[in-house]
Amino acid sequence: MRDFAFTVIQESDSYMAMATTVEDVAATPETIGVADNGHVEAPDILISDPDLESIWEKVKHGERLSAEDGVKILETEDFSAVGLMADYKKRQFSGDKVYFVLNRHLNPTNICVLSCKFCDYAKKPGAEGAYEMSMEEMLDHLDGDIRELHVVGGHHPTWPFEFYVDMIRELHNARPDVQIKAFTASEIDYFWRRWKVPPEESLAIFKEAGLSSMPGGGAEVFSDRIHKLLLPGKAKADRWLEIHRIAHGMGIKSNCTILYGHVETFRERIDHLILLRELQDETGGFLALIPLEYQVGYTKLRPRHTPPMDDLKMLAASRLILDNVLAIKSYWVMLGEATAGMGLNFGANDLDGTIGKERIAHAALADSPAGIARRNMVASIKDAGRIPVERDALYNEITVYN
Numbered sequence: 001m002r003d004f005a006f007t008v009i010q011e012s013d014s015y016m017a018m019a020t021t022v023e024d025v026a027a028t029p030e031t032i033g034v035a036d037n038g039h040v041e042a043p044d045i046l047i048s049d050p051d052l053e054s055i056w057e058k059v060k061h062g063e064r065l066s067a068e069d070g071v072k073i074l075e076t077e078d079f080s081a082v083g084l085m086a087d088y089k090k091r092q093f094s095g096d097k098v099y100f101v102l103n104r105h106l107n108p109t110n111i112c113v114l115s116c117k118f119c120d121y122a123k124k125p126g127a128e129g130a131y132e133m134s135m136e137e138m139l140d141h142l143d144g145d146i147r148e149l150h151v152v153g154g155h156h157p158t159w160p161f162e163f164y165v166d167m168i169r170e171l172h173n174a175r176p177d178v179q180i181k182a183f184t185a186s187e188i189d190y191f192w193r194r195w196k197v198p199p200e201e202s203l204a205i206f207k208e209a210g211l212s213s214m215p216g217g218g219a220e221v222f223s224d225r226i227h228k229l230l231l232p233g234k235a236k237a238d239r240w241l242e243i244h245r246i247a248h249g250m251g252i253k254s255n256c257t258i259l260y261g262h263v264e265t266f267r268e269r270i271d272h273l274i275l276l277r278e279l280q281d282e283t284g285g286f287l288a289l290i291p292l293e294y295q296v297g298y299t300k301l302r303p304r305h306t307p308p309m310d311d312l313k314m315l316a317a318s319r320l321i322l323d324n325v326l327a328i329k330s331y332w333v334m335l336g337e338a339t340a341g342m343g344l345n346f347g348a349n350d351l352d353g354t355i356g357k358e359r360i361a362h363a364a365l366a367d368s369p370a371g372i373a374r375r376n377m378v379a380s381i382k383d384a385g386r387i388p389v390e391r392d393a394l395y396n397e398i399t400v401y402n
Ligand code: SF4
Pocket: 112, 113, 114, 115, 116, 119, 120, 121, 122, 153, 154, 155, 186, 234
C-alpha cells in the first residue's frame, strides 16, 4: 500500500464517499509550489546547445517564442535543458499541481464514411468488427464515480442528427452530475455536410441537451500537405479552427490536439501549435492541449513509434510555444505510463483520466491497460514528485491529494 490517504478508497466507492474521506487532506494554498504573488524563481540551467541560449532568455523574460525557436526545441540534443525550461513555464501556470479527471470514453460507433490513413479504428458498414452501440450500451458508460464523459466516434453514414441530440439528452438526464464533453470539430462539420445543420445551430442544440464542452480531436496536423496526404475528406484547418471559435463564442470551452509522429515535419508541428496559440489569444476558450503520439498499429505510416525522448521534447515544445493554455496533457494511453510519468518533468501538468472502456487508442495497439485506477493516477503523479489534483472537465479543482 502506498503511504497516502487515497489508498483507503476503493475504485468502486461512490464519488461522495471519496470526497468525504479525503476532505481533510486537501492542500493549503502554500503547498502548490507557487509563491503567493505567483512569481516562480527561474532555475539555473546548464545549457550545452547554444541554440537554446536565446530561447531560455525569452522564456525567463516572458517573451513569446517564434516558430524557429519551436523547431530548435524539437531538434536539440540538450534534452535536460528543454525539460527544465518547460518545467519552469509550467510552474507559472500551476505550480507543482498535476491534474487528472475521473472519466470514461464513449465511442458510440466505429462506422465512418471517411478513411483517414492514420486511423485503425474506422470500419465500413458490415465489415468485420464494425459496431453500433444501443442507447443502453451508451448509458452503461455512466458507471461509477466519473465526472466527465468523453464522446467521440465515427462519421456514421445514416444515424440522423436527432439521434445524436437524443444521445446527449439521455446521457445528461441519466447522470446530470457528469459533464459531457462531446463531438470533435470534425463531427460537428460532418453534421453540416450530411444533415445541413450549421455549427452554430448544432452546438446550441447540443448545449441545450446537456453538452458541457468539446474535445480537441480531429485537428491532426494543420497543413495542406498533410491534409491532402492523410485525411482528404476531413475538415481542414480553417474549418476546425472556425468551429472552435464558434463554440468558444457560445461559452463552450474545448480542448485542442495535435497528432504527431507520422509523416509531418517539425515545422508543420510548430506551425500547428502557433495557429492554436493565435485562436487562444482571440477567444481564451481552450482548456488543454493533448499532443497525441501517432500509434503505429496496422496503418504502418511509419515502422516505429516515436522514441520517448522525442515525445518528451514534444511536450516541452508544446508547453513553451502554447504560452496561453492552462494545461498540457501527458496522455498515458498513447505514451505509455512510464513516458507519461516522465512527461510531468517536461512541461505537462495533466495526466488525463481513468478512461475505462476506451476503444480508439487500443484499436491502434496502444499498450497501456485501459481503465487505470484512480489510485494509480495519484500514485503516478506522486512518484513524479508532483501534487495530484482531481479536477472536473472544466478544470475546476475537486480534491488536492497532498
Ligand atoms: S480518424 Fe475519425 S474521421 Fe478519420 S476515418 Fe477514423 S473515425 Fe473516421
